[in-house]
Amino acid sequence: MTKLRIGLGVDFHQLTEGRDFWLGGVLVPHHKGALGHSDADVLLHAICDAMLGAASLGDIGVHFPDTDNTYKNIDSKILLKRTLELINQKGYQVVNIDSTLCLQAPKIKPYVEQMQATIAGILNISTEEVSIKATTTEKLGFVGREEGVVAYATVLLEKE
Template identity: 65%
Template sequence: MKIRVGFGFDVHRLVEGRDLWLGGIKLEHEKGLLGHSDADVLIHAICDALLGAANMRDIGYHFPDTAGAYKDIDSKILLKKTVDLIATKGYRIGNIDATVCAERPKLKARIPDMQETLARVMGTDSDDVSIKATTTEKLGFTGREEGISAYATVLIVKE
């Protein structure tokens, strides 16, 4: 058995007039994340971590923001495609550990929904998807509520 780890990071600006998608679910908030797709920073960080672990470059390489096919796309579709990509090299997900950095909205109550949604998309058990939420204690762009960031570490396995 071969195991590999990967790390991913993403950030998007908060703006008015957009829906807020995090972890594959829509959240009620007065602002949403700006991006070519639905700008789900958590999913994008997970995709980058998975691709990195499999040595398959990054999300921008596979799903460029210059391609019209990805305009406003649901990031769950990108995540499913990413899982399929790493499978071409014989890898499956071992586990995911991710952190979302946001002052608001408070995410604690929605984390189980995110875990279930992401596990379903990736074809894994929700117990293999750890999601944590934190603030930056009102410091930096996150603290000023200008954006949201996410970090992800993954373990992938080849039998």
């Protein structure tokens, strides 16, 4: 049986006025926020999908569907914790995460350490095991027009 498993997650959300902007479990000041059934934290959603995929457990929509009002406006840190419980039940633990946020604004560098600490704390790993990078799309496409935000995450799991 394979001891290491890798998963890739991606999430997209529209940006709109009048919503808080949650990224990596951190409230980031901005004039727009992500629109979604939950708090629409694209980074945590991408990480959840990567974890679930690596463990062959489907995706975030299977476990936390947007058709279920239980998850309406839910804090995505709760979803990440529940995702950890799901992979732990299959005997897996997170080794490390590499992620990329695609957004034109705001600049997230001032918030990266807090995001790393938040994610690492939930997943019981070191902050050094949580990589968060960001890029713009050079004003191209829906991200460049500040209409949306995208996150990609790769997660390595190890069988305990």
